[in-house]
Amino acid sequence: MVGEWRKVFHFEMEPRKLEFFPPFMKQVYVEDNPFHQSISSVRFPETGLCLVAVKDNELLTMKAARTIDESVKMEHVPIDNLSAVYREHFPNIPLEFVQRAVANLTQRQQQS
Numbered sequence: 001m002v003g004e005w006r007k008v009f010h011f012e013m014e015p016r017k018l019e020f021f022p023p024f025m026k027q028v029y030v031e032d033n034p035f036h037q038s039i040s041s042v043r044f045p046e047t048g049l050c051l052v053a054v055k056d057n058e059l060l061t062m063k064a065a066r067t068i069d070e071s072v073k074m075e076h077v078p079i080d081n082l083s084a085v086y087r088e089h090f091p092n093i094p095l096e097f098v099q100r101a102v103a104n105l106t107q108r109q110q111q112s
């Protein structure tokens with residue numbers, strides 16, 4: 001665990017029948033869960049960084065290094081700069097989606 005980041009899913013390479021998935025899809029897409037309350041994106045780029053992740057307005061980057069202290073960088077991103085972070089690190093996510101998510105995040109933060 002780094003800061004508020006926790007391991008949420010564990011993936012196994014064991015083949016599964018199609019019938020295995022629907023209960024999990026309902027949980028992720030229909031039922032209320034933490035993923036519906038925040039902006040979360042993870043990417044494993046083929047660059048000097050081996051992981052880029054955003055949760056709300058926290059940016060986590062990781063590069064290959066000998067120690068966790070050398071490899072992990074966590075930084076707070078001002079909400080006004082969040083669209084720029086997505087343009088840089090997640091260029092395949094449509095800007096319209098990012099802008100809607102940022103607007104929802106801003107609204108939630110103002111209500112808190």
